[in-house]
Amino acid sequence: MTVTFEDLGLGPDLLRAVSEAGYETPTPIQEKAIPYVLMNRDVLGCAQTGTGKTASFTLPMIEILSQGRARARMPRSVILAPTRELAAQVAENFETYGKYHKLTMALLIGGVSFNEQEKLLDRGVDVLIATPGRLLDHCERGKVMLTDTKIAVIDEADRMLDMGFVPDVEKIVGMMPPLRQMVMFSATMPKEIRRLAEKFLRNAKEITVDPPSSTASTIEQGLAYVAPRQKNTVLRKWLSEDDVKNALIFCNRKRDVATLYQSLQKHGFPVGALHGDMDQYKRMECLDRFRQGEIKLLVCSDVAARGLDIAAVSHVFNYDIPTSAEDYVHRIGRTGRAGRSGKALTLTTGRDQKQIAAIEKMIGSPLPVLEGYEQHSQQQAEKPEKESPQSKTRSSAGKKERPPKRSRTPWGQEGIGEEPDTGLPFGQTDGVPAFLLRAPKL
Numbered sequence: 001m002t003v004t005f006e007d008l009g010l011g012p013d014l015l016r017a018v019s020e021a022g023y024e025t026p027t028p029i030q031e032k033a034i035p036y037v038l039m040n041r042d043v044l045g046c047a048q049t050g051t052g053k054t055a056s057f058t059l060p061m062i063e064i065l066s067q068g069r070a071r072a073r074m075p076r077s078v079i080l081a082p083t084r085e086l087a088a089q090v091a092e093n094f095e096t097y098g099k100y101h102k103l104t105m106a107l108l109i110g111g112v113s114f115n116e117q118e119k120l121l122d123r124g125v126d127v128l129i130a131t132p133g134r135l136l137d138h139c140e141r142g143k144v145m146l147t148d149t150k151i152a153v154i155d156e157a158d159r160m161l162d163m164g165f166v167p168d169v170e171k172i173v174g175m176m177p178p179l180r181q182m183v184m185f186s187a188t189m190p191k192e193i194r195r196l197a198e199k200f201l202r203n204a205k206e207i208t209v210d211p212p213s214s215t216a217s218t219i220e221q222g223l224a225y226v227a228p229r230q231k232n233t234v235l236r237k238w239l240s241e242d243d244v245k246n247a248l249i250f251c252n253r254k255r256d257v258a259t260l261y262q263s264l265q266k267h268g269f270p271v272g273a274l275h276g277d278m279d280q281y282k283r284m285e286c287l288d289r290f291r292q293g294e295i296k297l298l299v300c301s302d303v304a305a306r307g308l309d310i311a312a313v314s315h316v317f318n319y320d321i322p323t324s325a326e327d328y329v330h331r332i333g334r335t336g337r338a339g340r341s342g343k344a345l346t347l348t349t350g351r352d353q354k355q356i357a358a359i360e361k362m363i364g365s366p367l368p369v370l371e372g373y374e375q376h377s378q379q380q381a382e383k384p385e386k387e388s389p390q391s392k393t394r395s396s397a398g399k400k401e402r403p404p405k406r407s408r409t410p411w412g413q414e415g416i417g418e419e420p421d422t423g424l425p426f427g428q429t430d431g432v433p434a435f436l437l438r439a440p441k442l
């Protein structure tokens, strides 16, 4: 029997907001976690982004917090997130699901002016969402007191660990009353996270759900052997097919992101590009346009796409085979999210058999080769393919495509530049997400 949101014990206002968000049924983590959070139990969730974990704590929190009032400078609930980007996403969730509740929310993250947020805190907030460093700073200056915290959430605990935030988190939790409820999420459970869980949680319900990558049954995968010079033509052919509603296109090298972006733009595709050098504001703007459907295609590198959360991506195209099998799983996991179906098609020139073997080992099955794109057809593919109507209008079929000349000037709104492979997580640059500049409301 399919479990519904009604079955989980959520009130009518939340059910309305959830249905307006377009969700039909709870995801496994929501199904498992929501009833326990509603019972005021501590929960330890082993779940990654893409599983619907944010709603699994925001929904019951809204329900619990709908009773009672906040006191000045004493938030009733605290959510700790490792990056400002994640904190902003959690805040967006509260806005979406809490639209029929009168809860107040404040966000303490880097890069945002605090005047507004401090005014809200002074009046009292129901939900405080913060990165650990910022919150600690406010606590130490006496701007926030955690002694009235009823519910605390630590999101992405393993990332907190990677980023060295554990001492700050321990200090923060130490300021909370011992009888609060706590929910902790982590994608992995290393020893240090287990230790934290033992220290912070009491009689916790432990919940584990499969990472989105293993829900690969919702993702149709395909591999195409093509000659190097045919890559763009084949990609454009795919992009012109009807069922591509929106897509992420991954390249291994930053210069290929730039070249492919320019080429697709030249062929009239509504395309943007994401790279690690763009400031945060530009990235969020570009992502917003993609979410709104203004830009249907995003060419990106692995670094830029890390941590990206877009619910409904119909296709992922690998312009290159990623050098690591983990990256492949991560890339294709951008589609087929939260139970939706998706397609992930990969181009290969046949020179990357080692990577293909590593990917197949990791996903536990061979990558299906697309009909007409078998390995032996590579030489034939050197012959020009029939072009899509969209591209035909702009380039004559059969003409060898020359990569567009690179320029040093910015490339339109989305801007392309050299991307230093800093390895920094997505969202670790300066700038403010556009929607944060609006007054927060619930």
Ligand code: AMP
Residues within 6 Å of the ligand: 022, 023, 024, 025, 026, 027, 030, 048, 049, 050, 051, 052, 053, 054, 055, 309, 310, 311, 337, 338
């Ligand atoms: P998360 O794992 O919290 O980052 O969520 C991944 C994506 O799934 C988000 O973009 C949500 O909007 C979406 N989502 C969350 N719950 C559901 C649901 N029950 N049905 C469909 N999509 C959902």
